[in-house]
Amino acid sequence: MAEVLVYVDHVDGAVRKPTLELLTLARRIGEPVAVALGNGAADTAAALAEHGAVKVLTADAPEFADYLVVPKVDALQAAYEAVSPAAVLLPSSAEAKEIAARLAVRIKSGIITDAIDLEAGDEGPVATQSAFAASYTTKSRITQGTPVITVKPNSAAVEAAPAAGAVEALTVSFSEKATGTKVVSRTPRESTGRPELTEAAIVVSGGRGVNGAENFSVIEALADSLGAAVGASRAAVDAGWYPHSNQVGQTGKSVSPQLYIASGISGAIQHRAGMQTSKTIVAINKDAEAPIFDLVDYGVVGDLFEVVPALTEEVKARKG
Amino acid sequence: MSLRIVVCVKYVPDATGDRHFADDLTVDRDDVDGLLSELDEYAVEQALQIADEADDAEITVLTVGPEDAKDALRKALSMGADKAVHVEDDDLHGSDVMGTSLVLAKAIEKTGYDLVICGMASTDGVMGVLPAILAERLGVPQVTLLSEVSVEDGTVKGRRDGDAASEQLEAALPAVVSVTDQSGEARYPSFKGIMAAKKKPVEALELDDLDIDADEVGLAGAWTKVDSATERPARTAGTIVKDEGEGGKQLAEFLAGQKFI
Numbered sequence: 418m419a420e421v422l423v424y425v426d427h428v429d430g431a432v433r434k435p436t437l438e439l440l441t442l443a444r445r446i447g448e449p450v451a452v453a454l455g456n457g458a459a460d461t462a463a464a465l466a467e468h469g470a471v472k473v474l475t476a477d478a479p480e481f482a483d484y485l486v487v488p489k490v491d492a493l494q495a496a497y498e499a500v501s502p503a504a505v506l507l508p509s510s511a512e513a514k515e516i517a518a519r520l521a522v523r524i525k526s527g528i529i530t531d532a533i534d535l536e537a538g539d540e541g542p543v544a545t546q547s548a549f550a551a552s553y554t555t556k557s558r559i560t561q562g563t564p565v566i567t568v569k570p571n572s573a574a575v576e577a578a579p580a581a582g583a584v585e586a587l588t589v590s591f592s593e594k595a596t597g598t599k600v601v602s603r604t605p606r607e608s609t610g611r612p613e614l615t616e617a618a619i620v621v622s623g624g625r626g627v628n629g630a631e632n633f634s635v636i637e638a639l640a641d642s643l644g645a646a647v648g649a650s651r652a653a654v655d656a657g658w659y660p661h662s663n664q665v666g667q668t669g670k671s672v673s674p675q676l677y678i679a680s681g682i683s684g685a686i687q688h689r690a691g692m693q694t695s696k697t698i699v700a701i702n703k704d705a706e707a708p709i710f711d712l713v714d715y716g717v718v719g720d721l722f723e724v725v726p727a728l729t730e731e732v733k734a735r736k737g
Numbered sequence: 738m739s740l741r742i743v744v745c746v747k748y749v750p751d752a753t754g755d756r757h758f759a760d761d762l763t764v765d766r767d768d769v770d771g772l773l774s775e776l777d778e779y780a781v782e783q784a785l786q787i788a789d790e791a792d793d794a795e796i797t798v799l800t801v802g803p804e805d806a807k808d809a810l811r812k813a814l815s816m817g818a819d820k821a822v823h824v825e826d827d828d829l830h831g832s833d834v835m836g837t838s839l840v841l842a843k844a845i846e847k848t849g850y851d852l853v854i855c856g857m858a859s860t861d862g863v864m865g866v867l868p869a870i871l872a873e874r875l876g877v878p879q880v881t882l883l884s885e886v887s888v889e890d891g892t893v894k895g896r897r898d899g900d901a902a903s904e905q906l907e908a909a910l911p912a913v914v915s916v917t918d919q920s921g922e923a924r925y926p927s928f929k930g931i932m933a934a935k936k937k938p939v940e941a942l943e944l945d946d947l948d949i950d951a952d953e954v955g956l957a958g959a960w961t962k963v964d965s966a967t968e969r970p971a972r973t974a975g976t977i978v979k980d981e982g983e984g985g986k987q988l989a990e991f992l993a994g995q996k997f998i
Contacts, residue, residue, distance in 0.1 A: 515879070
């Protein structure tokens, strides 16, 4: 069976969920060979093996952390040359997309980004994507070279599929260009203790109607009662009420959770682009004419400062 | 010596319009008004600010696109860019990111550059990988997705806000930069700027001028193929209630029914 390279997104050896989802998709096409780079790379092996990786190629060097993107491209290219895979899959993080694109140029392959599904086809893997603010669904494939495809979070279920997961050291020689862009300093984001926005099963978002940074505590309280991530519309972020890292929409994150709760969000195209593939959508808004209500499975026309706290209390009571 | 800045911009269908695919599954440009991609306005703005700080700088805006793409160039010129380059050729229709990036890279090299600035993504394709591909093709450092950028003594510095961390980056020029919508509000063209833009030079280039063969670009030369595009069915109308004091409770009932609580 053909091998499929899977680029691993991990934090000091802890594999992030989108990579495990990627292994589910990779197994539809061939045998997953994982590539883990940087600090803690070898520690990823157990989780990757449990989810279907037949092999885990690892490399660690200071270059991966000290310089932007290119050292990882060099390493992935070395893995590509060692394995000659049928496809190369990466998660759709900002960094992994850039790695994918540069690799594709080097190996003279087409690239598809932000797939939401992937299946085997007669002429190579077929990727499903959303287009035009999720108003279209397209199916595409790569016609030149080895397919390089990045896949969005929540595109597949994580499945246990134990495999050997044998760890092998990957030999990487860095190109002259690898040290072109220096990472002078790195400030980790403070953890909120909430789930990652793009990976969360439930997202609770606030918009213009929240009317102030201090009022976001109402949104956060509901999110915490549901174990949800917190999102914000561009209006709320531009007003400085919530960090840009939480923005849902065309220029922020695009999310596809099981449940999306929009509070005080009108539903402009810019926002809809980032959330309208959510499975179940709920909105609370004062304005009965707000376009968000065209998308909802359940909507409440009312004051979010009445409805959201009442919902939070009800959720807490029911969860006991 | 003058700092040569090239800003890559894209002419896109208005995202607030009703966008469609054409019969050949490329972006339909006929039914929806086109304009300068909003995310590229941030790139033009940062170019103008960097040029202001430099002793001597020249900003060229570059686009690859059909005749109407001149509108995007005019907008950038009216914001304050100095000149424009428009690569237009019938054989370019249907190019994917590999084709487009090849043309841009050749046009950038022909124009001459110290700094290339791009937006974070286009508002139609939204791949967000073109700047990285340009850096790879040009063989220069990539300093991308910056919320803050500055140039000093032949070095470009910037802040990249990622999911896990915020990074301070640094690279020697020449380099390729991309900026996010957090980099600073783009200016509106002034009346004077709009009038001046009409007199600024727009150089027209074809594939021949860039030594690119027709089969390297366009729909036929693309390395990806869209097999189908299906309009997403409208979501079925949901239940909408007016809060009469019980809205929170009703919502909880709904969520419990869907097994969320």
